[in-house]
Amino acid sequence: EVQLVESGGGLIQPGGSLRLSCAASGFTVSGSYMSWVRQAPGKGLEWVSVIYMGGSTDHADSVKGRFTISRDNSKNTLYLQMNSLRVEDTAVYYCARILAWGMDVWGQGTTVSVSS
C-alpha cells in the first residue's frame, strides 16, 4: 500500500528548530518528486518545499533560508528541517508525493505550534 506517515511535530518557542519526518511505503522517495505543504489553523493550503528526483530542491519565499527539505534514500524518508521558527509557521504540515504534477498521495499531517 502506498502510504506516507509524518512525525516530529510539537510545541516550540519562537526562534527554535524542529525536524519533521515523512516515512514512505509502497514507493521510493528517491524516484519521486516530493513536497511539503502546510495549513495554518482555519486557513488554506500553502506550498512549502519540493525535492526532485535528482535531489535538487526549492522552497517558498516565506521559508527560504530557514527551512530545508531533504531525503534519506536508505530510510525511504523525507525530512523538513525548520530553523528560526516564527509564530506564523504554526500549522499542520503535510508531506505529499507529486505525480504527473498533481499531489496524489498525502500523509495524515503533523502539527507544529510555535509559541512562547
Added chain:
Amino acid sequence: QSALTQPASVSGSPGQSITISCTGTSSDVGSYNLVSWYQQHPGKAPKLMIYEVTKRPSGVSDRFSGSKSDNTASLTISGLQAEDEADYYCCSYAGTRTWVFGGGTKLVVL
C-alpha cells in the same frame, strides 16, 4: 508567489451542478496546463481530484471535471451529493520550480 483566487464559498442543491473558479496570472495558470484540484473534508488530509487541468485519478467519480481558459481554471461537480460538501483547493505550477495554491472554496450542499 501570490495565492490563486477562488470564491470563498459556493452552494448547490443535491443533483445540481456547481462550478468553482480559480484565477491566476499569465505566469502560473495561464502558462502551464498543470492545474490540480483537491478536496478536503474537516480534519482530513487533502485528496487529489483533478490533475493536469482535466485528468481524473483512478477512483475519482466522473462527476468531477476540470477545464481552463486563459488565466482561469474551473472545477465542475455535476449531480451534487451530500458527501461532496467539503473545502476545495486549486493548485498550479508557477514556474521557477514553485507551486501556488488557491485560497480555498467551501462547498455547501443545501
